[in-house]
Structure formats: structure tokens, C-alpha cells
Amino acid sequence: MKAAIIGTTGYTGQLLLRLLDNHSDVTEIIPVSSSKPGESLFDSCRGVDSSLIRKLGATNGKFVSVDEAERMSPDVVFAALPHLKSAEVCGGFFDKSVVIDLSADFRIKDEAKFFQSYNQAPPRPDLLQKAVYGLCEIYKEEIKSADLIANPGCYPTCTSLPLIPILKKFHLAGPVVVNALSGISGAGKKASMDLIFSERTENCNAYLPGKLHRHTNEIIQNLEGSLADVDLFFTPHLVPLKRGMFVSTFIQLTQEISSADIQSILTDAYADQPFVRLVGEKVPETYDVRCSNRIDIGWKVFGNSLYLFSAIDNLVKGASGQAVQNMNIRFGLEETAGLSLHGNV
């Protein structure tokens, strides 16, 4: 199988390069870069071993332009590009290759809500309804025949997976309160004063609290798919980790519940899902899922109050790993192919 990565030099593009190198069904990788076409991949991708050349086919180890990549007819295209750029740059691949878009350009179906989140109309409204939201554990059947997959955001993945099965069974008695912590790589590879080491190390803060963050509408869309009427208070925080995401969610239900109820609901929902691990009343930790495509989910119950805790690696299950999982599902491959189930030491 031939796979193109657009935006190869970014964090998620770099990780895709490594995941696809380890994927036995991917025989050829086309590395696309708008900033470095014609330059040697090995000069800019410092950590990549020269053995990757065996998968770089006709590119001969050089970055190619988007136009050149189109002429190489990839089976699958991973768009690892900024929001509001991706749909435009990928224009020539739609209807020719399966496109897995890591940006938000196709995630929110409602055009007004998209505008509210991104302060701009969706770049390709004609494709919004065609795009399948690639939250693998929830939309697996739809992904199997999708030609355009909107890979979910890291915050929406980590927040939605624990909540969706619960909201299908119980009614909310109040708002959904989410506090989410993200490692710095979640912001991408850009030079920004806020993101330099001396500003971020030994430092932590909330940003865009309440209903301001652009992922709020994406999360609400996911939760309302569970037939709940959701009032969401989502507060992201930046913490001094390179990678990792931790989410604490608090909800109150209209009835008393037990820890065994939650265990049973989440087990029913996820028993056959290789990348979901239920840790019960233990609180999961980002270290345990580091570099893996797993989400770990824990909980605590107090009467009708429920805390849900979830941890992922923002770059893997929150981005490139879930994108490869989507490819595996779409092409009928082993769902775990090329992906790690284990956290790194």
C-alpha cells in the first residue's frame, strides 16, 4: 500500500513517518512538504534512520510537493496540516485517494458551529456530510467505507470515549465539567514565546476556560450523538510535559449509581476494543500510555456523582496513532497493525 504524508516536517507528520515505517502493509511512503520540496528528508528529520529509504520509493529520500504526490497516486493520504489549510491543500486527492485529515476542517458537521469555533466558514462545506468522524471505537462501521475521514482532536478523543457509553444509559442532572491537561507538543511545532522551555517548564495554567476553546463544539457534537442534552464546561490546561493528555470529567446523574454499574457499561462498550483499557477505581496516568495508542479510563462514584479519568498520548491516540488505526479499519487490516499497545518505559 502506498501512503502519502502531507506536512511531514510537523510533529504528527514526523510520528506518522515512524508508524508507517513499522507498518508491514505499507510498502511505500511519499513524504510531502510544502516548505522543503526537493530537499533530503534525512537532513531535516534528524531522528530517522537511513533504512527508511527502502520505503521512500520514487522520491529517493527527498520531500516532494503536493502536486508531485498527486501524480504518484497514493492509496491513502494523511493530511497533517493546520486547521483551515488542510482542506485546500488536499483538494486534488479527494475522490482519488482515501484522505485521513488530522486537522479540524471536516470534524464539525454544523456550519454555524464550525464558524463559532474557527471564526471562519468550513473550507469545504460540500464535503462535511460525506466525511466520517474517525473516533474509531464509536464509528468503526462507518469508517470501513469512508473515503474522507476526519481524525478527531486529542481533547475530544480523551473526553468523549469515557463519556459516550455512560450518556447512552443515564440522564444528566447538571452540566458536564471537564478539566483537561495537555503536553506542549499538542500546540504543534511552532516558534512561540509562550511555548519556549523557560516559559513552560515549572509552569502550568488554564487557557480559554469555560466555553471558549475551539474543541468545545466538537466534544458537544460527540456527546449529543449519545442522545444527551449537553451543557459542557471545558477547561484546557497546559502542563510541562512534552507529550501526554489527562482529562478529569465530573457529572451528576438523575439517579444513584455504583462503581459496578460503570464497570459493566464501559466493559460492554469496549471489551472488544484493543486500545481501550479500563483501570477501574485506579486513576490512570499519562506515563502508562506514553507512545502507545491506548486510552486508559478510570472512575470514582459518589452517590449520583461520577468522576471519569482518562489518559492518552496526544500525539498517538490523540493524532497520528488514531489516524493509522483509521487506515487499518478502512483497508480491512489488523486494527493494531503498526501501533503499540504498551506504554513506553
Ligand SMILES: NC(=O)c1ccc[n+]([C@@H]2O[C@H](COP(=O)([O-])OP(=O)(O)OC[C@H]3O[C@@H](n4cnc5c(N)ncnc54)[C@H](OP(=O)(O)O)[C@@H]3O)[C@@H](O)[C@H]2O)c1
Ligand atoms: N500535535 C498534536 O498533539 C495534535 C493532536 C491532534 C490533532 N492535531 C492536528 O494535527 C494537525 C498537525 O498538527 P502538528 O502538531 O503536526 O502541527 P505542526 O507541528 O505545526 O506541523 C504542521 C505542518 O504543516 C505544514 N504547514 C504549516 N503551515 C502550512 C501552510 N500554511 N500550508 C501548507 N502546509 C503548512 C508544515 O509542514 P511542511 O512544511 O513539511 O509541509 C508543518 O510542519 C493540526 O491540524 C493539529 O491541530 C495535532
